[in-house]
Amino acid sequence: MSMEDYDYLFKIVLIGNAGVGKTCLVRRFTQGLFPPGQGATIGVDFMIKTVEIKGEKVKLQIWDTAGQERFRSITQSYYRSANALILTYDITCEDSFRCLPEWLREIEQYANTTVVTILVGNKIDLVEKREVMRQRAEEFANSQSMLYLETSAKESDNVEKLFLDLACELIRDAKQNTLDNNDTANAMPGEGKTISYLGCCSTN
Numbered sequence: 092m093s094m095e096d097y098d099y100l101f102k103i104v105l106i107g108n109a110g111v112g113k114t115c116l117v118r119r120f121t122q123g124l125f126p127p128g129q130g131a132t133i134g135v136d137f138m139i140k141t142v143e144i145k146g147e148k149v150k151l152q153i154w155d156t157a158g159q160e161r162f163r164s165i166t167q168s169y170y171r172s173a174n175a176l177i178l179t180y181d182i183t184c185e186d187s188f189r190c191l192p193e194w195l196r197e198i199e200q201y202a203n204t205t206v207v208t209i210l211v212g213n214k215i216d217l218v219e220k221r222e223v224m225r226q227r228a229e230e231f232a233n234s235q236s237m238l239y240l241e242t243s244a245k246e247s248d249n250v251e252k253l254f255l256d257l258a259c260e261l262i263r264d265a266k267q268n269t270l271d272n273n274d275t276a277n278a279m280p281g282e283g284k285t286i287s288y289l290g291c292c293s294t295n
């Protein structure tokens with residue numbers, strides 16, 4: 092290993108309407124808590140968490156952007172260097188789902204073409220208030236080649252899975268790129284192990 096204390100560094104950016112729970116998802120994952128009375132994010136916030144996946148240290152830089160329209164020009168500048176985007180909506184808020192095509196246009200315009208995007212329906216603890224059916228969201232995600240996951244930052248449902256699955260996907264991409272960029276003569280011993288990583292994270 093190098094001087095750095097990690098094997099991989101990935102940048103993950105959360106986007107989506109105001110109030111859907113982006114900050115709460117990040118704080119649940121990085122600090123293990125559900126903040127009471129979480130206020131709106133101003134501009135962009137930033138947290139780091141290092142996780143270990145199959146013996147490799149993965150440093151996640153997590154950027155939490157403000158959903159409010161007035162911050163859009165600031166948040167757009169964070170798309171470009173993102174390895175992954177977590178596009179979040181609130182399953183109890185039809186409006187936040189209806190805005191997704193608008194967010195996808197932002198992604199198309201500002202993000203890297205290789206970015207991994209996952210659609211997240213948050214607040215599944217509010218069962219009675221659900222306005223967006225799971226199947227509908229899944230179909231939408233499929234149609235846009237996005238992964239899909241439902242979470243509750245409050246109850247901690249699927250939050251760990253969200254970030255770990257993303258990290259696995261990014262590792263897989265990184266290993267694949269290394270393979271693609273090296274002809275066989277230059278391949279490092281053990282590179283072939285990439286294959287055995289496929290599907291390593293489908294924990295469900």
Ligand SMILES: Nc1nc2c(ncn2[C@@H]2O[C@H](COP(=O)(O)OP(=O)(O)OP(=O)(O)O)[C@@H](O)[C@H]2O)c(=O)[nH]1
Nearest residue numbers: 109110111112113114115131132158214243244245
């Ligand atoms: N019941 C429930 N409430 C949640 C959940 N996640 C967030 N909330 C609540 O939703 C509100 C908004 O949460 P935030 O995390 O600030 O939302 P945000 O998307 O970061 O909002 P902006 O910073 O304005 O873009 C807060 O009152 C949270 O307590 C959840 O999983 N379940």
